[in-house]
Amino acid sequence: MFIGITTVLCFTDFRLGTSAVAVAAICYVLWGMSYTVCDIPIWALSSVASKNPDEKNQLVTLGKIGGTVGTAIVTVCGIMLIKAFGTEREAGAYTGAALILAVIGGLLMILTSLVMRERIRPDKEAVPIRQNLRTITRNKPLKLLMISLLIVNLVNNLRQVTQMYFVVYVWGDSGQLINVGISLIIGMCLGMAVSPKLLARFEKRVVYMWACILGFISSSLPFFVAGDSILTALLFLGASFAFTGVTTVSSTSMLMDGIDYSEWKLGFRGEGLVFSMNTLLNKFSATLAKGILGLGLVLMHYVENQPVTATTQWGFSFMMYLVPGICFLISMIPLFFYKISKEEKDAISAMQKQKYQEF
Known part of the structure; x- marks a missing residue:
């Protein structure tokens, strides 16, 4: 409370x-x-x-x-x-x-x-913090995933800090902020809703990476083709938010796999540390987004309440469309090295069934 x-x-x-x-x-x-x-x-x-x-x-x-x-x-x-x-x-x-x-x-x-x-109750024996840190330091799949999360979280964080400047200087109407919010809600919810079926059918890493590829395309295209059409831009943004929804669910599911992997490899789960680290990454990503916006404002020589110029229109479009698209692509790089083999997954599943069968 x-x-x-x-x-x-x-x-x-x-x-x-x-x-x-x-x-x-x-x-x-x-x-x-x-x-x-x-x-x-x-x-x-x-x-x-x-x-x-x-x-x-x-x-x-x-x-x-x-x-x-x-x-x-x-x-x-x-x-x-x-x-x-x-x-x-x-x-x-x-x-x-x-x-x-x-x-x-x-x-x-x-x-x-x-x-x-x-339904999964680990041993109540206290794990020293130094040993608990091994949940991350000796867990290669988890380390790679967290690097990827730090980058992909920039997609929505950048849009969140840029959107007011964008609708005012590019679309010329602060009221359009509501429509951006609607596209986010509809897109994210649709992407999240289809994610469980995708994850049940395909490997999680593959789902995540395809969502990043399609997110890059849907984020970047409006910079080149939307022109003055707000409706076209909103449709592309909605699609991009949908793929962000897929990355959100698939990455969280992979985080839980990383916790299970830690229990199998190291003998303890460490979910508290993992999710606290995830929260820290979210906050750090939000801070980076504000820093990127600040850098953009400096490069554009932006002055508060200044008139619309070609530079501000191009700059805020770049930060709303292309930079998030680039973040989608870069976030894929760590996952090229992410791997939990089928044999390891089977061993983890067998361990949990044996260890927690009473629950």
Whole structure:
């Protein structure tokens, strides 16, 4: 429930004058810490909720779709809640909206903890942190996957930080930001929805790499062919988001394979460390995206609220289309060396059946 409290604090006006910035920074750091503490066990649960790989893929898919839909609900209903408590310029309206969302989110987390069941229960013997780190350092498939994840996460992170500049300077209408959000939600949900069937039929690495190839194509083409057609660009963006949805589910499924591989090879699972590292990579990727945007603004000699120029149109199009496309391609490179053989998978499956048959 600490995350609910820190969420409300982040949207509370303490009326402290110049000290408000420091207080807001502290509240945001506390929120980030509480988010991490909640995020890691929730996703770690997905790796122990079932011994069946297909069921794990379905759990991951439902979780990722739920996150995407939840983001959409907060985006739309958040404004409605704010207006229900006041106006967009009243601090109390934001506090009230945050309180309602925090209560709902907290209740859903409690519900998850009550109904979820762990069907893979590792030994309760504590593993020293130095030994736990071997989950990653001595797990080549996992190391390669995490390098790939750091890069592929830049696709959505770059678009998230660039999209407002893009719709204003390229499309000339900030209202189009809603349509970009709709294309993201529809595309991501469709991509995630088809992922379990793809993963059941094809090797996970192959699904991931094909999604990256098609993501590169759908991301890059509008830079050259969309022209002034917003509809064409939105369709390509929706397709690109769909392939991002596929990479999201397939990579999370491979993360769980890496945890099982660690248990088979090293004797312990280390899912907490793996998912905490994954959260760190997500945050680091978001930071890199902001750095890339900052570099782009410097190279364009951008000044806030400046008029539209050919340079800004080309630059923001480049960062919205081509750079994410390039990230798709680069993220494939580590996975050329990623391999968990069929024999190893069979050995892992046999180990789990024997070790956790009572669950």
